[in-house]
Amino acid sequence: MIMLNCKEVTRIVASGELAEASRGRRIAVRFHHLMCRHCRRYARQLRALGDAARRLWGPGRDTDPETLRRLETAILNRRPALGATSPAGRTNGTKSSDDPHGA
Amino acid sequence: MGAGEKPDRPAEFSEAMADPDFVARIQASDAKAFEDVVRAYLEQVFRTARGAGLDPQRSEDVVQSTFVTFMESAHGFEGRSHVRTWLFGILYKKIAEAHRQSRREQGTESIDEQMEQRFRPDGSWARPPAPMDLQIQRREVLEGIQECLDGVPTRQRMAFVLREVDGLSTKEICKILDVSVTNLGVMFYRCRNLLRECLEKKGIKGR
Known part of the structure; x- marks a missing residue:
């Protein structure tokens, strides 16, 4: 089995590489976590950061229904002008392909 | 489920939006198709803008501007990526633009x-x-x-x-x-x- 040190395990966990790692690599990380309480703590803390982010901005949070209704109306009210929109009227340079990052 | 219904199950709704017919309607600036996209993703786009660090007022401005740009540039959408990917790519650009005007980022x-x-x-x-x-x-x-x-x-x-x-x-x-x-x-x-x-x-x- 591959033996990983703390630095390597930390990088694998924080970079998100673990989710797509090979079975052998995942086992090596799990094995290391069994042996190392510092790396266990580190991984637990990173999971907690994700939980906190979902708590702050996940579904149902910070979304006042009145704000959303107002926004929806404002956006949909701008649709009728679409037919008349000329290329010069475009507000942001999205190029004509499925790369949303513009030319 | 038709794409026009309120999405009870996001995954299924997301699939409906990958449908070539739906993509064609987006390209043709079909008003109903836009309405479907707005209803499906408005809340998520707004939450993401807040999560990206914009205050409520700036988030509202960025969200509106994102959907308007989405609608105006839809003729260029070719369906190679999902509607959501395209929409969030525009959102990212708008957020980066808003941040450039308002905050100083630290080097990493x-x-x-x-x-x-x-x-x-x-x-x-x-x-x-x-x-x-x-x-x-x-x-x-x-x-x-x-x-x-x-x-x-x-x-x-x-x-x-x-x-x-x-x-x-x-x-x-x-x-x-x-x-x-x-x-x-x-x-x-x-x-x-x-x-x-x-x-x-x-x-x-x-x-």
Whole structure:
């Protein structure tokens, strides 16, 4: 089995590489976590950061229904002008392909 | 389910939007198709703008501007990526633009150095992570995270929110942010460590 040190395990966990790692690599990380309480703590803390982010901005949070209704109306009210929109009227340079990052 | 109905099941709705007929309607600026996209993603787009660090007023402006640009540029959409990917790519650009006008981001190379110093040459911890109680019920934790994220560059912060909050795949986030898989890994690494180091410095005690 591959033996990983703390630095390597930390990088694998924080970079998100673990989710797509090979079975052998995942086992090596799990094995290391069994042996190392510092790396266990580190991984637990990173999971907690994700939980906190979902708590702050996940579904149902910070979304006042009145704000959303107002926004929806404002956006949909701008649709009728679409037919008349000329290329010069475009507000942001999205190029004509499925790369949303513009030319 | 027709794409016009309120999405009870997002996954199914998301599939309906990948349908070639739906893509054709978007390209043809079909008003009803736009309405479907707005209803399906408005809340998620708004939450993501907030998660990316914009205050409520700026979030509203950015969300409106994102959907308007989406509608105006829809003729160029070719259906090679999902409607959501296209929409969030526009959102990212709008957020980056808003941040350029309003905030100063800290450099992130220093986090690599800080992490280097945490380890001995053999790769074991020289300075292990301090115990912290990061229970999400704790107000100081949530406030600390918001404060700490304010210094994180927009693209890293977006990557973090798109993964942790929106649960998007690596492939989709790479398309939205226009980065390689390797770069995305580096961004996750830096953002998570910046956040963790910052909270540790704030002295949040615990297990």
